[in-house]
Amino acid sequence: MSTPQPVVIARDLTKRFGDFVAVDHVSFQVYEGEVVGYLGPNGSGKTTTIRMLLGLLLPSEGEARVLGYDVRTQAEAIRPRVGYMSQRFALYDELTVWENMTFYAGVYGVREGKRVEEVARALGLWRIRNLQARVLPTGWRQRLALATAVLHRPRLIFLDEPTSGVDPPTRRAFWDLIYQLVEQGITAFVTTHYMDEAEYCHRVGIMHQGRLLAMDAPSRLKEEALPGRVWDVWARPLLRALEALEAREDVLRAVLARDHIRILTRPEVHPRGLRRWMQGQGLQVARIQPGDPTLEDVFLALAGGGS
Amino acid sequence: MTDPTTPTETLLAEDLHKRFGPIHAVQGVRLRLQAGEIYALVGPDGAGKTTLMRLLCGVLQPDRGRVSIMGYDILREADRAREHVGYLSQRFSLYEELTVIENLRFFAEVRGLSRQEWFPRSMEVLEFVGLAPFLHRRAGHLSGGMKQKLGLATALVHRPRVLLLDEPTNGVDPITRQEFWQLLLRLSQEEAITVLVTTPYMDEAVRAHTVGFMRGGRILMQGAPEALKTRFPYAVLQIRGRPLREWREHLLAQDWVHGALRFGDRIHVWVAPQQVKPAKKRVVRLARDLGLYLEKVREIPPQLEDVFLAQLHMEEAGNPAQGEKT
Structure with missing residues (x-):
């Protein structure tokens, strides 16, 4: 097996708008055949990063290469080789699935007649090719948008929150398609602010206020990126327990979770000691058990959010 | 079957139906929510969530069935029932040119609160949502998360017992979403307010006391997350290794594997609960025989996604990977 090649290399990539630093010295690489997620709040610099990588926006500082081309000087070479599915994908409602696809095939200069049919079949759009885009449920519109983004056989696709508004089974079906494309050699770069979506990526970068705080496999982030341990605490009265825990210095974060409290503590905190201390505060403690860290725990810990 | 309304029951919906021409948007929905309960309704766009919300707050009239809030029929005793409902629609409109406090005053007056009240x-709810320092800021100048909180404040100003929120955190970031849920959990804890919230996201739904899955106008299953998980007929093994595609293919070919869902860096495999140990050994053997890289295999509790997919799988008795049908 050959070593995968980086298809995106960003080094200290920075974008300023006046005094505002939208993207702040971001460095990362994306390797061929990977699905890399970019998780962050609105305004954290996700779209600005994509726009720089697409060569639509000039970096203020730093550099990036996409498929080997310099985003500053070779943008025209990048755009025909990448696909882009934006959040508000531009589909023509009054055109059919087929007409939308042939329209985009024309835009991208795809000349092989068979290609539209091939993509329509591969993405499960063939049997609905004569339906107007307007009647399609969200999940199918997303598939169609994905289809229009891959007609010209890009080696790299950028997906901006590709599955907003669909439920878990439909999201699952969409992602199975992405995995299928990846197996055919496509690399995907996905932005999202939902943990559900981030879980589907091979590696996830966590963006906050323009900075890339971490980038690793979801499982590894959950195991290694937390500055302590997660515990679920069942105690009464709940809100008093929450206040008590918040006040402790070795409790890094305490939040309500359904019927209990979820805390992130320094590694040395021991549940037995914690229980005794809580009881000393006049709280009734039913249970303290280790929590399975989630990507949200990681995000909140790294981004310094919380209650 | 009409059980008497217990004192803690705040929202009751019986056999609700609503059609729009050929579309059966809501089909036989039943809900029974308690004081302090947070219920998350998960479903895709077009599942009927918004129509259901409108039926519940009395903006729409059902073709069949009934809704009562705090024991009052939403249609026949509309005024009394609506007193107890706060509704935040998906595209809630704040007056952008009005300040935070002016917006609250407007909604308070619409709700019939007196000058003294x-x-x-308003100060109380603004304090609660954390907007008290921004009293005189124009709504149009608030960040997305602050607008969301102001929306929540306007829905709370008349002290409702039941709060209906239609995709309230759509488009907000994880930190704001976390803060918003802390507010909902406090409302449930401190004031025993019932909250019904719709969302297409599982990471949102798991925060609720009760989760319902809606598709095609029907609630397919509902219950507490822990209870739903006990209904899941399999155990879940999490496999980390490479290449995942080959892993999945080979796993699906095994007769002891009942499902294999791929995530970014791992696969969730469904096996019979009494087969966990032998299945783990078989996974290790598969790795050896096929030359696949296995980093780790371990049993994990089922996720709500597993539960939901298995349920759909059984109902459609087809291929879950096909997703929604047109």
């Missing part, structure tokens, strides 16, 4: 109550 509206100001202290």
Whole structure:
């Protein structure tokens, strides 16, 4: 097996708008055949990063290469080789699935007649090719948008929150398609602010206020990126327990979770000691058990959010 | 079957139906929510969530069935029932040119709060959602997360017992979403307010006491997350290794594997609960025989996604990977 090649290399990539630093010295690489997620709040610099990588926006500082081309000087070479599915994908409602696809095939200069049919079949759009885009449920519109983004056989696709508004089974079906494309050699770069979506990526970068705080496999982030341990605490009265825990210095974060409290503590905190201390505060403690860290725990810990 | 309304029951919906021409948007929905309960309704766009919300707050009239809030029929005793409902629609409109406090005053007056009442109550809810320092800022100048909180404040100003929120955190970031849920959990804890919230996201739904899955106008299953998980007929093994595609293919070919869902860096495999140990050994053997890289295999509790997919799988008795049908 050959070593995968980086298809995106960003080094200290920075974008300023006046005094505002939208993207702040971001460095990362994306390797061929990977699905890399970019998780962050609105305004954290996700779209600005994509726009720089697409060569639509000039970096203020730093550099990036996409498929080997310099985003500053070779943008025209990048755009025909990448696909882009934006959040508000531009589909023509009054055109059919087929007409939308042939329209985009024309835009991208795809000349092989068979290609539209091939993509329509591969993405499960063939049997609905004569339906107007307007009647399609969200999940199918997303598939169609994905289809229009891959007609010209890009080696790299950028997906901006590709599955907003669909439920878990439909999201699952969409992602199975992405995995299928990846197996055919496509690399995907996905932005999202939902943990559900981030879980589907091979590696996830966590963006906050323009900075890339971490980038690793979801499982590894959950195991290694937390500055302590997660515990679920069942105690009464709940809100008093929450206040008590918040006040402790070795409790890094305490939040309500359904019927209990979820805390992130320094590694040395021991549940037995914690229980005794809580009881000393006049709280009734039913249970303290280790929590399975989630990507949200990681995000909140790294981004310094919380209650 | 008409059980008497217990004192803690706040929202009751019986056999609700609503059609729009050929579309059966809501088909036989039943809900029974308690004081302090947070219920998350998960479903895709077009599942009927918004129509259901409108039926519940009495904006739409059902073709069949009934809704009562705090024991009052939403249609026949509309005024009394609506007193107890706060509704935040998906595209809630704030008056962008009005300040935070002016917006609250407007909604308070619409809700019939008197001059003496509206100001202290508005201050109370603004304090609660954390907007008290921004009293005189124009709504149009608030960040997305602050607008969301102002929306919540306007829905709370008349002290409702039941709060209906239609995709309230759509488009907000994880930190704001976390803060918003802390507010909902406090409302449930401190004031025993019932909250019904719709969302297409599982990471949102798991925060609720009760989760319902809606598709095609029907609630397919509902219950507490822990209870739903016990209904899941399999155990879940999490496999980390490479290449995942080959892993999945080979796993699906095994007769002891009942499902294999791929995530970014791992696969969730469904096996019979009494087969966990032998299945783990078989996974290790598969790795050896096929030359696949296995980093780790371990049993994990089922996720709500597993539960939901298995349920759909059984109902459609087809291929879950096909997703929604047109």
